[in-house]
Amino acid sequence: xxxxxxxxxxxxxxxxxxxxxxxxxxxxxxxxxxxxxxxxxxxxxxxxxxxxxxxxxxxxxxxxxxxxxxxxxxxxxxxxxxxxxxxxxxxxxxxxxxxxxxxxxxxxxxxxxxxxxxxxxxxxxxxxxxxxxxxxxxxxxxxxxxxxxxxxxxxxxxxxxxxxxxxxxxxxxxxxxxxxxxxxxxxxxxxxxxxxxxxxxxxxxxxxxxxxxxxxxxxxxxxxxxxxxxxxxxxxxxxxxxxxxxxxxxxxxxxxxx
Numbered sequence: 001x002x003x004x005x006x007x008x009x010x011x012x013x014x015x016x017x018x019x020x021x022x023x024x025x026x027x028x029x030x031x032x033x034x035x036x037x038x039x040x041x042x043x044x045x046x047x048x049x050x051x052x053x054x055x056x057x058x059x060x061x062x063x064x065x066x067x068x069x070x071x072x073x074x075x076x077x078x079x080x081x082x083x084x085x086x087x088x089x090x091x092x093x094x095x096x097x098x099x100x101x102x103x104x105x106x107x108x109x110x111x112x113x114x115x116x117x118x119x120x121x122x123x124x125x126x127x128x129x130x131x132x133x134x135x136x137x138x139x140x141x142x143x144x145x146x147x148x149x150x151x152x153x154x155x156x157x158x159x160x161x162x163x164x165x166x167x168x169x170x171x172x173x174x175x176x177x178x179x180x181x182x183x184x185x186x187x188x189x190x191x192x193x194x195x196x197x198x199x200x201x202x203x204x205x206x207x208x209x210x211x212x213x214x215x216x217x218x219x220x221x222x223x224x225x226x227x228x229x230x231x232x233x234x235x236x237x238x239x240x241x242x243x244x245x246x247x248x249x250x251x252x253x254x255x256x257x258x
Contacts, residue, residue, distance in 0.1 A: 047218045051096040052159030058095040058104060059177045059191040062088065063198045068108060080194040085175050086136045087111055088193035089161060090124040092177050096159070097218055098145055099124070100225045117228035118142060127175040128167055137163060137172055137211070145221050146211040153202045153210065156188040157181050161211040162202065176205060 064073040067082040068091060074080055090111055095104040100117055102110060102124075111124040116139065126135040140146030140161065148163075149155060156162070160178040167173035176192030179199050189199040202208075214220055 047216055048159075048213065051098065051218045052157065052213070054096040055092045055098075055159040055177060056179050056191070058092040059088070059179060060198065062091070063191045063193070064196045069105075074196050076198065077195050080196055084125065084194040085192055086127040087125045088191075089175050089177050090136055098143075098213075098221050099139075100221060114139075116143065117225040118231075119228070127163065127172050129171040135172070136175060140211055143221055144224050145214055145217040147214050148209050148211050150209050151207070153188055153208075154182055155212065156202060156210050157212070159213055161213075162190055162205050162208050163211060164205045164208045166207070170207075174205065176200075178202070178210075 062071075064076070064078075065083055066072040066074055066080065068087065070082075087108070090099065090102075091104045093099050094102040094106070099114070102114060108125070114122045114124050116122055120134055120142065122134040122136070122139045124136050124139060126133055127137060129135065129137075134142075137146075141148070146161065156178045158178055158180060162176050162178060163172055164174035164176075165172060174192070176190040176197070178188055179191045180189045182188040182202075188202040190202055190205060191198055192200065192205075197204075
């Protein structure tokens with residue numbers, strides 16, 4: 001189903017559902033006031049302006065946290081083994097309502113075993129490519145909210161995602177959130193975890209790809225949710241995910257993050 005068709009189907013229903021039903025993914029902590037850094041050279045739909053600002057506001061407020069539930073600050077550039085890069089980006093997305101059913105303050109295990117509307121279980125704490133896991137990148141692609149445009153830093157807008165390819169055999173190894181778009185004199189900047197970075201230069205994450213949020217990403221993800229729930233009805237009784245052991249590891253299996 002195309003982005004346009006999904007948005008047309010869901011535009012009215014989604015707004016009513018979010019406002020009236022109280023979607024948990026939109027319930028988040030107070031974050032810093034959005035910075036006026038969205039590019040003035042590009043007109044974004046109103047829902048995108050809001051959701052992108054929430055993402056960046058969350059990232060700016062949590063870039064130096066020790067853990068998702070521990071606001072003890074670490075120094076710029078310090079390691080955050082209990083709050084790594086994929087989790088940081090996933091929680092920023094959840095704060096903006098882009099991960100249906102998850103909120104930014106939900107337990108870490110809910111991100112480790114996230115059952116998406118399509119019935120797949122994703123490990124949103126992971127960006128590395130491991131065959132037994134659906135990682136954060138897979139969620140962005142499957143949900144339709146992310147579009148990988150390759151090495152295009154000039155297209156980066158606040159709230160987009162940058163992924164780094166320094167893993168084994170050139171696979172995914174790191175992820176960050178675009179905080180500010182490029183200007184005529186400066187490159188785009190990125191907030192990231194492990195190590196803690198605020199407004200760090202985009203080039204530092206090379207070799208990389210830009211994953212842009214599609215237009216009306218919030219409407220897109222809720223239309224996808226409605227579509228997938230029709231195709232994959234919830235089971236009559238809750239199911240328990242298969243035991244996994246990766247959560248106990250102190251570091252990402254791809255190794256230290258930049």
